[in-house]
Amino acid sequence: MLTVFAGIAEFKRSLIAERTSAGRLAAQEKGVRFGRPPKLSTEQVALGHRLRDEGISVRDVAHILNCHHATLYRAIGTYVIRPTL
Template identity: 55%
Template structure:
């Protein structure tokens, strides 16, 4: 509908070659395009609503979104042990063959979990 309005504003009109009802120069064509645009918007809102409800239900059921963790719970415990024993982050990262930022993200997640617990 927005594209048709831009075309009309430029002084032209939209007319489908295969669908006679899709003609933005006639009142009937404008009405049909407006109705279809309203239906499309309604359907889009329903999809957003259903998707949001599904995401909330999945989170409630323990589904974690996003990229899978590169570290197992045992490896995370090992990272925590190494850091608590005084090993530098860079050395821990080299031990696990990951970037230092990965270790920092693990430590941030551990800190958040300790604060929330």
């Protein structure tokens, strides 16, 4: 009897997984973005680029934009490569 119940539960679980993945694909096709919302808007990223090009340090620009410097590095794609000792 327990084997029958286990088989039914496994079947129902596979149906749920199929419906969930189909729903996610449909949402992605509609343009739904999954995950955490971005910290910086496109305007803030553009401002970060401009301020960085003007010679202001990334940490100072991050302070102006009220974000962590690593977030700004990721957003503007400027990485400082430090030599290893």
